[in-house]
Amino acid sequence: MRPTAKDLAAEAGVSLATIDRVLNGRSGVKARTVAKVNEAIDRIGFVRNLSAVNLARKKTYQFRFLLPEHGDQFLGVLVKHIDEAKKAFATEMADVAAIRFPVDDPYKLADYLGGLDADLTDGIAIMAPESPQARDAINRLLERGGEVVHFLAGQPKADSIDFVGINNHAAGATAGQLIGRFLGGQEGKILIVSETMQSRDSIERRLGFDDVINREYPQLQTLPTVETYGDTERTRRIFKNVFANHPGISAVYVLSAEARIPIEEISKLATQPLVKVVHERTPFTEAALQNGKIDAVIAQNPGHLVRSAIRILKARVDKRQPLASQEKIRIEILLKENL
Amino acid sequence: MRPTAKDLAAEAGVSLATIDRVLNGRSGVKARTVAKVNEAIDRIGFVRNLSAVNLARKKTYQFRFLLPEHGDQFLGVLVKHIDEAKKAFATEMADVAAIRFPVDDPYKLADYLGGLDADLTDGIAIMAPESPQARDAINRLLERGGEVVHFLAGQPKADSIDFVGINNHAAGATAGQLIGRFLGGQEGKILIVSETMQSRDSIERRLGFDDVINREYPQLQTLPTVETYGDTERTRRIFKNVFANHPGISAVYVLSAEARIPIEEISKLATQPLVKVVHERTPFTEAALQNGKIDAVIAQNPGHLVRSAIRILKARVDKRQPLASQEKIRIEILLKENL
DNA sequence: CCTATAATGAGGTGCGCACCTCATTGCAAG
DNA sequence: CTTGCAATGAGGTGCGCACCTCATTATAGG
Numbered sequence: 123m124r125p126t127a128k129d130l131a132a133e134a135g136v137s138l139a140t141i142d143r144v145l146n147g148r149s150g151v152k153a154r155t156v157a158k159v160n161e162a163i164d165r166i167g168f169v170r171n172l173s174a175v176n177l178a179r180k181k182t183y184q185f186r187f188l189l190p191e192h193g194d195q196f197l198g199v200l201v202k203h204i205d206e207a208k209k210a211f212a213t214e215m216a217d218v219a220a221i222r223f224p225v226d227d228p229y230k231l232a233d234y235l236g237g238l239d240a241d242l243t244d245g246i247a248i249m250a251p252e253s254p255q256a257r258d259a260i261n262r263l264l265e266r267g268g269e270v271v272h273f274l275a276g277q278p279k280a281d282s283i284d285f286v287g288i289n290n291h292a293a294g295a296t297a298g299q300l301i302g303r304f305l306g307g308q309e310g311k312i313l314i315v316s317e318t319m320q321s322r323d324s325i326e327r328r329l330g331f332d333d334v335i336n337r338e339y340p341q342l343q344t345l346p347t348v349e350t351y352g353d354t355e356r357t358r359r360i361f362k363n364v365f366a367n368h369p370g371i372s373a374v375y376v377l378s379a380e381a382r383i384p385i386e387e388i389s390k391l392a393t394q395p396l397v398k399v400v401h402e403r404t405p406f407t408e409a410a411l412q413n414g415k416i417d418a419v420i421a422q423n424p425g426h427l428v429r430s431a432i433r434i435l436k437a438r439v440d441k442r443q444p445l446a447s448q449e450k451i452r453i454e455i456l457l458k459e460n461l
Numbered sequence: 462m463r464p465t466a467k468d469l470a471a472e473a474g475v476s477l478a479t480i481d482r483v484l485n486g487r488s489g490v491k492a493r494t495v496a497k498v499n500e501a502i503d504r505i506g507f508v509r510n511l512s513a514v515n516l517a518r519k520k521t522y523q524f525r526f527l528l529p530e531h532g533d534q535f536l537g538v539l540v541k542h543i544d545e546a547k548k549a550f551a552t553e554m555a556d557v558a559a560i561r562f563p564v565d566d567p568y569k570l571a572d573y574l575g576g577l578d579a580d581l582t583d584g585i586a587i588m589a590p591e592s593p594q595a596r597d598a599i600n601r602l603l604e605r606g607g608e609v610v611h612f613l614a615g616q617p618k619a620d621s622i623d624f625v626g627i628n629n630h631a632a633g634a635t636a637g638q639l640i641g642r643f644l645g646g647q648e649g650k651i652l653i654v655s656e657t658m659q660s661r662d663s664i665e666r667r668l669g670f671d672d673v674i675n676r677e678y679p680q681l682q683t684l685p686t687v688e689t690y691g692d693t694e695r696t697r698r699i700f701k702n703v704f705a706n707h708p709g710i711s712a713v714y715v716l717s718a719e720a721r722i723p724i725e726e727i728s729k730l731a732t733q734p735l736v737k738v739v740h741e742r743t744p745f746t747e748a749a750l751q752n753g754k755i756d757a758v759i760a761q762n763p764g765h766l767v768r769s770a771i772r773i774l775k776a777r778v779d780k781r782q783p784l785a786s787q788e789k790i791r792i793e794i795l796l797k798e799n800l
Numbered sequence: 801c802c803t804a805t806a807a808t809g810a811g812g813t814g815c816g817c818a819c820c821t822c823a824t825t826g827c828a829a830g
Numbered sequence: 831c832t833t834g835c836a837a838t839g840a841g842g843t844g845c846g847c848a849c850c851t852c853a854t855t856a857t858a859g860g
Contacts, residue, residue, distance in 0.1 A: 124521065124554075126816060137839045142818065150837060172552040173512040174816035177845050182463065203786075210784055213511040215463075295798040303756075306645015334798065417642075425786050445549055447542075447764050453799035459634040459673065460792035465846060476809045481848065489807060513846035516815050 125166045134162035145170065176215060183216040185435050187273065187428070188234075188248045191222045194317075194380040195404035196424070203428045211432055218432060228253035235259035238268065245269035245435030247286065251321055252276055269438040271431050275323065284444070286431045288422045288453050290323045294330030294377065296453055297399045300418050301373045302339040304397045309341045310372030313364060313388075315348045315357075317378040327377040327401075345371075350383055358387050365391050373397040382406045385415060403456060411458045419456040427451060464505045473501035484509065515554060522555040524774050526612065526767075527573075527587045530561045533656075533719040534743035535763070542767045550771055557771060567592035574598035577607065584608035584774030586625065590660055591615055608777040610770050614662065623783070625770045627761045627792050629662045633669030633716065635792055636738045636759050640712045641678040643736045643756060648680045649711030652703060652727075654687045654696075656717040666716040666740075684710075689722055697726050704730050712736040721745045724754060742795060750797045758795040766790060 125133075131141045136155060143151045144159040162168070187204055189197060204220045211218055224230050225248070232255040238246070240263065248270060250256055260270050260283065274287040301312060312335065316324045328347060335342050345368060350357040361384075365371060374396050376384050381400035388396065398416040400407055403424070410416040430449045437444040464472075470480045475494060482490045483498040501507070526543055528536060540559050547557045563569050564587070571594040577585070579602065587609060589595055599609050599622070613626040640651060651674065655663045667686060674681050684707060689696040700723075704710065713735055715723050720739035727735065737755040739746055742763070749755040769788045776783040 128816085138817095139839055139841090140837085143838085146818070148819095152837065155837080169551045171516070171554070171816050173515040173554065174845090175818075176512040177510070177516055177847085178816075178818040180818090180845055206784075206786065210787075212508045215510065215512065292798055296796060299796050299798045303643050304645070306643070306647070308645070330798075423791070429787070445545075447545065448549075448768070452762070452793065454791065455794035455796070455799065457635060457638050457794070459631055459638045459669075460794065467846085477847095478809055478811090479807085482808085485848070491807065494807080510846050513815090514848075516817085517846075517848040519815060519848090 124171070125168050126171070127168075129166060130159070130162055130168045133166050134159045181215060183211075183214075183245070183436055183439060184243045185216060185218045185245045185247070185432055186243055187218070187220045187431070188223050188225060188231075188246055188250065189220055190225050190249065194378075194402075195382070195406055196379040196402040199402075199404055199424050200428065203425045206425070207428045207432060210429075214436075216432065216436060225250035228255035231256050232259035235263050238263060240266040240268040243268065244439050245271070247271050247273040247431040247435065249273040249275050269435050271434050273431055274427065275321065284434050284438075284449075286427055286434065286449070286451065288451050290326035291330035291333075293401070293420050293453050294327030294332075295334045296330075296455065297327070297375050297377070297401075297418075297420050298331040298334030299338070300420075300455065301375060301397050301399055302335060302342065304417060305339075305342065305372055307341070308372065309370070311343045311345055311368050311370050312373045312375060313345055313348065313368075313371050315350060315374065315376045315378075315384040317350050317352050317380045319347050319349055324377055331375060331377070342373075347377075348384075350380070352380060352383065354383050354387070357383050361387050361391055371396065374399070376400040379404075381410075381416070385410060389415060403454075407456075408461060411456060411461060414458075417457075421454040421456050422451050423454065463510070464507050465510070466507075468505060469498070469501055469507045472505050473498045520554060522550075522553075522584070522775055522778060523582045524555060524557045524584045524586070524771055525582055526557070526559045526770070527562050527564060527570075527585055527589065528559055529564050529588065533717075533741075534721070534745055535718040535741040538741075538743055538763050539767065542764045545764070546767045546771060549768075553775075555771065555775060564589035567594035570595050571598035574602050577602060579605040579607040582607065583778050584610070586610050586612040586770040586774065588612040588614050608774050610773050612770055613766065614660065623773050623777075623788075625766055625773065625788070625790065627790050629665035630669035630672075632740070632759050632792050633666030633671075634673045635669075635794065636666070636714050636716070636740075636757075637670040637673030638677070639757050639759075639794065640714060640736050640738055641674060641681065644678075644681065644711055646680070647711065648709070650682045650684055650707050650709050651712045651714060652684055652687065652707075652710050654689060654713065654715045654717075654723040656689050656691050656719045658686050658688055663716055670714060670716070681712075686716075687723075689719070691719060691722065693722050693726070696722050700726050700730055710735065713738070715739040718743075720749075720755070724749060728754060742793075746795075747800060750795060750800060753797075756796075758793075760793040760795050761790050762793065 127138060127141050131138045136159065140151060140155060141159060144156050189200065201220050204218060208218045223234060231250055236259050245268065263270060271284040271286050276285065314328065319325060332344055335344050345364065348360050348364065374388055379402045385398065385400065399418045399420065400416055401420050403419055403421040407416065407419045411419060430451065434444045434449055466477060466480050470477045475498060479490060479494060480498060483495050528539065543557060543559045550557055562573060570589055575598050584607065602609060610623040610625050653667065658664060671683055674683050684703065687699050687703065713727055718741045724737065724739065738757045738759065739755055740759050742758055742760040746755065746758045750758060769790065773783045773788055
């Protein structure tokens with residue numbers, strides 16, 4: 123059997139009360155005694171029984187995902203996985219829910235965060251663009267004892283807050299490398315499309331993409347980013363212009379999660395086969411991979427994203443260290459063969 | 462607060478003893494009563510407190526990974542992740558260990574499995590080639606109440622036993638697609654190398670690879686598989702022959718986990734740049750990707766493999782359903798950009 | 801009807817720990 | 831030495847459940 127706190131007390135030569143004080147970081151213990159207990163822990167390999175801890179603490183975790191009100195298919199996929207995680211984590215006393223919110227409005231976001239009771243909500247995964255207001259509100263929430271992770275958006279590693287998501291610069295570079303290789307040395311221009319370039323993600327992907335193309339494929343020329351604003355008409359109009367002015371477009375990179383509009387419009391305009399790379403696995407991109415409408419998808423596993431955010435929040439609440447190797451989100455490359 | 466068994470008893474109009482009988486599948490309860498309880502469970506959304514369950518059951522899980530005694534770098538990586546998982550799962554009362562074993566000997570394997578006490582070992586992840594002896598021994602172990610998953614090797618879905626690992630046919634197809642695309646339409650021959658073709662994995666990867674090349678890249682010709690048997694001298698000798706007899710080799714696919722010997726020997730012999738695709742992320746393949754010695758790696762996440770095997774075994778012991786979406790092992794494509 | 805057996809209830813115990821109160825001891829300053 | 835506080839011990843309670851025993855009540859068979 124595994125050693126219990128009682129065994130530990132005997133080994134360390136102290137009482138259970140002192141073990142309790144040390145294990146839970148309470149005050150009023152001499153440094154000398156703390157050291158004695160820690161040595162005993164190492165000696166007998168004591169590990170607290172998490173079940174007993176959780177039971178005794180009567181702890182239930184309240185976690186919330188703060189997501190945009192409106193969005194693309196990928197957002198829908200995320201919500202589906204949050205629902206799935208809700209069931210999976212119910213057995214671990216964690217309640218998980220998605221909250222749809224006008225996250226683009228920094229003031230409303232700050233208001234919402236400011237109104238949160240850290241006693242009722244243990245942790246939040248926030249998918250929102252950076253803003254000074256949000257930043258301040260988050261810091262105040264942290265001071266009140268809440269836990270926060272940035273989810274897919276926001277400042278990676280800018281502060282001490284965990285970031286759950288891929289390295290977008292590397293993701294863009296990966297897309298660049300794929301397109302470069304798929305074009306096999308031939309010359310050409312690359313059309314780059316995004317719903318908007320307002321977000322940090324888009325900018326970083328573009329930078330990573332350009333880095334690789336400029337360094338390794340100088341025969342390729344990247345065109346300025348076309349912003350669709352999610353508007354079919356606008357997209358069609360701009361594409362017509364671009365294709366008219368730029369003969370020799372040989373590849374397309376869609377760097378935002380919304381790929382349907384640009385891919386469908388391009389298939390109407392293109393006169394020769396193009397290499398097409400987009401982001402995120404959605405019902406549309408899966409189908410498009412299968413029937414050859416696109417060549418590769420740069421993706422991140424949405425289920426993993428959601429579970430990772432929850433596990434990190436849980437670890438922070440418990441004052442444990444998250445398991446880094448498990449929480450690293452991989453940049454996946456999907457072809458039709460490895461769907 | 463979440464409803465407890467007591468609340469459930471009140472809602473169902475039965476006693477705690479009956480709730481206990483139903484929840485734990487004990488006998489001596491009328492079907493009518495079981496239904497009443499289950500309805501009440503749905504009505505109030507009762508979920509058993511896992512912490513309390515585990516505490517009361519005093520359950521500790523004993524899981525073992527049965528791995529080959531000798532192997533490549535990838536095996537070392539796996540062992541490292543098993544050690545890491547040992548710590549991570551200690552808090553969940555699961556004891557995990559790797560056992561090195563001459564798994565290639567079906568009789569010794571059957572002996573070992575036959576000698577296992579299902580009371581002392583709750584579950585085993587077996588990485589061993591198929592054999593009638595192993596199959597029988599596994600079935601007997603299952604009858605004694607042990608749990609088993611096939612780990613990376615063995616018959617995927619051939620029986621009711623879970624398989625943890627990638628679909629090797631799809632992995633080979635992915636490699637084929639990558640090489641085909643990277644060659645960009647040019648003609649050429651593809652050298653295919655494996656440590657051995659004895660294993661089912663190797664055969665399936667080769668089949669998947671050939672499928673894609675034959676179907677989508679008819680201008681490419683796949684050569685017969687070169688078997689290295691892990692022997693540098695032998696490899697060098699055969700390679701010299703192959704390169705002498707086959708001008709126009711433009712790509713290499715190493716389909717076994719051991720990639721170092723073939724890649725190093727080829728770099729000495731090749732007169733023109735070759736597209737090189739290998740399997741598994743190891744210190745060697747990582748470095749080779751970085752410095753351009755290879756072009757892509759088809760990989761599976763070793764940490765995920767290990768944790769997945771443990772989670773599945775745990776779910777089986779608890780008579781729960783594993784979360785399918787989490788346990789699916791992805792075929793990863795690694796370029797130097799998305800390491 | 802009685803009897804045998806099935807179905808259910810009542811109640812206790814303990815898992816390992818957190819959290820609490822109160823008593824006791826050690827130790828330093830005055 | 832005494833006073834005062836810091837450090838530690840002793841012991842109790844309860845978290846939600848599994849597991850057990852024994853008593854009581856339904857149900858069916860004869």
